[in-house]
Amino acid sequence: MMIQPAMTAGRRVAGELAPVCGASGAHDILIGMTVPLMGSSWQRDRIVIGDSLPPAMAAGIARSGKLAIALAHASTPAIALDGANRVSLRYDTAAPETARPALIAAAAQGGWPVAGDPQSLALLTLAERIAASDIPVLLEGPTGTGKEVLARFVHRLSARREGAFVAVNCAAMPEAMLEALLFGHKKGAFTGAAEAGEGLFRAADGGTLLLDEIGELPLALQSKLLRALQEGEILPLGATKPVTVDVRIIAATNRDLAEEASAGRFREDLLYRLNVFPLRLPALRDRPGDIAPLAFAMLLRHARAPGLPGWIDRNALAQLEGHAWPGNVRELENVIRRAILLADGAGAIGAAQIVFDTAVRPVTEAAAAPRMQGKAAGTTPSLSDVAFASEARAILETLARNGGNRAATARSLGISERTLRYRLASMRGAGMLASAAGGAA
Numbered sequence: 001m002m003i004q005p006a007m008t009a010g011r012r013v014a015g016e017l018a019p020v021c022g023a024s025g026a027h028d029i030l031i032g033m034t035v036p037l038m039g040s041s042w043q044r045d046r047i048v049i050g051d052s053l054p055p056a057m058a059a060g061i062a063r064s065g066k067l068a069i070a071l072a073h074a075s076t077p078a079i080a081l082d083g084a085n086r087v088s089l090r091y092d093t094a095a096p097e098t099a100r101p102a103l104i105a106a107a108a109q110g111g112w113p114v115a116g117d118p119q120s121l122a123l124l125t126l127a128e129r130i131a132a133s134d135i136p137v138l139l140e141g142p143t144g145t146g147k148e149v150l151a152r153f154v155h156r157l158s159a160r161r162e163g164a165f166v167a168v169n170c171a172a173m174p175e176a177m178l179e180a181l182l183f184g185h186k187k188g189a190f191t192g193a194a195e196a197g198e199g200l201f202r203a204a205d206g207g208t209l210l211l212d213e214i215g216e217l218p219l220a221l222q223s224k225l226l227r228a229l230q231e232g233e234i235l236p237l238g239a240t241k242p243v244t245v246d247v248r249i250i251a252a253t254n255r256d257l258a259e260e261a262s263a264g265r266f267r268e269d270l271l272y273r274l275n276v277f278p279l280r281l282p283a284l285r286d287r288p289g290d291i292a293p294l295a296f297a298m299l300l301r302h303a304r305a306p307g308l309p310g311w312i313d314r315n316a317l318a319q320l321e322g323h324a325w326p327g328n329v330r331e332l333e334n335v336i337r338r339a340i341l342l343a344d345g346a347g348a349i350g351a352a353q354i355v356f357d358t359a360v361r362p363v364t365e366a367a368a369a370p371r372m373q374g375k376a377a378g379t380t381p382s383l384s385d386v387a388f389a390s391e392a393r394a395i396l397e398t399l400a401r402n403g404g405n406r407a408a409t410a411r412s413l414g415i416s417e418r419t420l421r422y423r424l425a426s427m428r429g430a431g432m433l434a435s436a437a438g439g440a441a
Helices: 028-038 055-063 096-107 118-131 147-156 175-183 199-203 219-231 257-262 268-274 288-302 314-321 328-343 365-372 383-401 406-413 417-429
Strands: 010-013 018-021 047-051 067-073 078-083 086-091 137-140 165-169 208-212 248-253 278-280
Touching (some): 055 078, 055 086, 096 288, 096 314, 137 147, 147 208, 147 248, 165 175, 165 199, 175 219, 383 417
Parallel strands (some): 047 067, 137 248
Antiparallel strands (some): 010 018
């Protein structure tokens, strides 16, 4: 990565990659061990690293649209977001390796991916090459692995970067509403359509449309999507003439679409159209080098107020790196937000503040009690209550077997993810579900 000098005096570290401000080379060790992890061209000319950058200089760098990272030596390490595009990082020179994940997190400010693991770095390199083309992209991977972040990355590096990036969750609404939302509608096309709607395809014209959870897209809409991909045109509800659109499609799924196509739940021709260049995001447990940088990125995001912790100590990071992360990045964010609250004024998050999510708690008679409230003592439970508890137990056991993955759980139970979400909401309302963070989409 080309790290721009913040002063006229500069020197090179890590070969010819990184001029760093200050002639003393005070941060050569930290930067030398970190820059090779951040050497992609998309970071070139975007980051300025300085030795204790004066506030006025850092503010000027930030106003220019670049990211200013001020490094300093300190016995008590800390990282802080000093303002838009401004990060300060103090670290112990005796242990520069502990500051490496924090520097990676700092360099990702502005919505860029956080990557320290070789798998993730290789994936970003491939995504950068794909971004230069205009082909559809299929993002595959477990829930909560950061597929939308990768989709935004592809958009920002593409020739469409000045156009809109529009994201829609295909599982979030009924089919009729989703069709109108995607393709638009004419005034009066359906009951309640008092005004015409342009739809997300036209909103993303000249830009990128992310279709998240595309495996949930109804078959009827899959055929309309296929036409949009093949012909570059859409037919709004109630219209008689198609509308030409110029949209790049990025689709994301936590399902095996080839398996869905074999089962008749996904159009095979649409799969071939989308599957020009699939990118698969591994589960967080399979890219352990990302865990510490992501944890520091979460700390920067959620610990901005005075008095909140500014660091994560070695023992806490060791605990994080040893966890299986069934809920992937979203579970990690839960853990860090919880640790910030538990730190209670401490300057750093320690091992004692790391409390992992419990995806669900077992259904017991006590857990089912809220549903029975209001019934007279000794009253025989109704058949519906017994069926509800039995169904809830089956869902929780299947969730546990699938590591909290809702898509896999729904397939195992032979129901749709929409039905599973409805059942989980009912269970939560009955007090049977403590948290479903591990199965977040």
